[in-house]
Amino acid sequence: MIVLELAAALLGVAAVAYLVVALVKPERF
Incomplete structure (x- = not known):
């Protein structure tokens, strides 16, 4: 596979x- x-x-x-992750745990952002 090419790099x-x-x-x-x-x-x-x-x-x-x-x-x-942003959709499931929006309180982190």
């Missing part, structure tokens, strides 16, 4: 996880 593809995949997963 840039791996980095993009990690960023995508992190962004989705961040959005889910």
Whole structure:
């Protein structure tokens, strides 16, 4: 797997996880 593809995949997963946490626990933000 290309390094840039791996980095993009990690960023995508992190962004989705961040959005889910922000929606589930809005009191933290």
